[in-house]
Amino acid sequence: MNRPRVVITGVSGITPLANDINTTWKRLLAGESGIGPITLFDASDYTSRIAGEVKDFAPETWIPAKQARRMDRFTQFAVAAARMLLEDAGLEITPANAEDVAVILGIGLGGLHTLETWHTKLLESGPNKISPFMIPMLISNMGPGQISIFTGAKGPNIVTTTACASGIHAVGTAYSEIVLGRATSVITGGVEATVTPLGVAGFTALKALSTHFNDDPARASRPFDAGRDGFVIGEGAGLLLLEELESARRRGAKIYAEVAGYGASGDAHHMTAPHETGEGMAAAMRRALRDAGLQPGAVDYINAHGTSTQLNDSTETRAMKLAFGDHAKKLKISATKSMTGHLLGAAGGIESVFTALALHEEALPGTINQETPDPACDLDYLAGGTEHVACEYGMCNSFGFGGTNASVIFKKWVG
Template identity: 65%
Template sequence: MSRKRVVVTGVSALTPLGGNVSDSWDNLLAGKSGIGPITLFDAAGFDSRIAGEVKGFDPEAYGIPAKQARRMDRFVQFSVAAGNMLVKDSGLVIDESNAARVSVILGVGLGGLHTIEVFHSRLVEAGPNKVSPFMIPMLISNMAPGQVAIATGAKGANMVLTSACASGTHAVGMGFTEIVMGRCDACITGGVEATVTPMGISGFTSLKALSTSHNDEPEKASRPFDKDRDGFVMGEGAGFLMLESLEHAQARGATIYAEIVGTGASDDAFHMTAPRDDAEGMIASMRRAIEDAGVSPDVVDHINAHGTSTHLNDLCETNAIKQVFGQRAYDIAVASTKSQTGHLLGAAGGVEAVFSVLALHTGIVPGTINYTTPDPECDLNYMANGPQKLDPQYVLSNSFGFGGTNGSLLFKKFTA
């Protein structure tokens, strides 16, 4: 018996490239960088003083009352804003007739780091009685899907996945699986993160993970696959998809952006932060997504790479792609949109899934900026010349995280 087909009927995004999906996509294709000096706190004295911030974000402009916004960490504000935009874009009316069949499954990497910092300072300076009763519900990761459900009325499964930089990808994969299994008809899914904070920046800098050599030229700092890369750039934002069973989407006459046909996951079981040298887990993740779709690797035209701009990740992902696709790997358009957004941690997989869907919907594959000094070990087609109208039929989106956790999604151009 054939399984349910799952389609994408809505997309939304808040990224360093724009406060909505349209602006983010347009600026991505224009080759713009969303990375600049940190403005969310005073970064003087930090080794890394740049980030991909969501600029000028005002919760009230996204339908979140000021009083309510004050009781949400920034990542939760992003979630509600993206959720509201997503429901509008999808045209799905959520009411008592269908609310129990609409789920919310989101990926979050670190959660309310800003709130923890604020109230820890208050605790130290003024004592325990000055810690707000709203602190815990402001910062816990499941408030992302929880507040989205409150805002939209969705009453199906509500959960958060936390698997480092693969969180958003794993959430989309779970949303897809829930619909295939018949547990819901629609799912609000994706990833969200807001950790451009003193602790976030200093913690990743201490790990030697962040770029520190381009503070005066932030737009050049994120350099996936480039020989002169020296670390990733922290980003923030949200990327959400509305997934629906095909029959549900067609019954209401929904616009269909693309189809999601496979999901894969694996773990390296190797190291806290470093990938395996042989890229075994990355290879398994990609192969499982392709096998889940029941297709050959030969159908994949475009890969939205994890491509963090760190030496080991870029090298291992390149080698993994070669292992999965063989000689044909050199013909695939491989792009890292992190070159323009920075690394959004738990939100990365959600945002990159949105970009993958839009590549299928528009036929345009984005490029990789700052690939100016080729690395002999990273020798695939990274779209260094910018976006091209390639009309891809299948797009693979990769996310690989600390702890060796790996996730891949396979999307297909929709045909009835």
């Protein structure tokens, strides 16, 4: 029996580049950076003082003010992005279809804003001053939970929390739910809002963040460049509406791309570092190829994990060579984190959106800040900027702490 086909019928984004996907995409193709000085808190004592912040976000545009106050920032992003998504997809959730619409989001850390605010209140005023909304505000599954409440979606309601691979694991799980017949449509992708004092301090303690470009933030995120010195923390949301093909056709939906395959793996190696051979990352890519029924040569384009850390970028390069063999030299590779920063649990969501749009629009975003070649990173990272070329298949990679790896393959939709 042929399995159901899964297509993308809606996209949305809230990013450091813009509070909507259309402006984000235009700025991305123009090679603009959304990275700047941290303004959400006083970072003057931090060694890394830059971030990809979402700017001028007004939650009350999408959420009644009273309800918005009872949500952490990541949940506000989730609900706003979901409402934009359904508008883009033209999908109305009704009592007749509500149980067939699932919500599956990737969220890495959840409500750090809430946790830090109320921990301070506890220390200052004691336990009797803690809000009854604290726990519901900070838990990660409140992202998909509040989307369900606001939209009426009554299908499976799930959060995947796998560090920086959370978004791709969510997309892959959503795809699997439709293939298995457990849902007809899924609101999926990733959301994160961890540009907070504790979040930045924690990643700084790991020596994971860029510290050499505080006075020149736009040059700080430089994936695959020899001068990279760490990632730039970011925040935001990237959502897709996945839909079973025949359902999409019946309602006359526009289609951006098809989801062709998904693969995941584990390194079994280290808490924070990938296995230097790249074999775990390569295994996820191979599994995605196998799931899609493709040979390595079928893939034209990859939106890489490309964090701008020394070990990740060289290891991902090695992994792409392992997975694709000689074809790796022919791949077109974008590292869009060079412009957005690293959105952690939301990264795989927004980068899946970028990959689908790259196929749909026949425009492959470039990688900015490629100034000094690194001999260990010797593939085509589109350092010359956006390339306008038609590609049939594109892959999106995400890898996370704990050695968790995920890859998803999208196919250009030709009707």
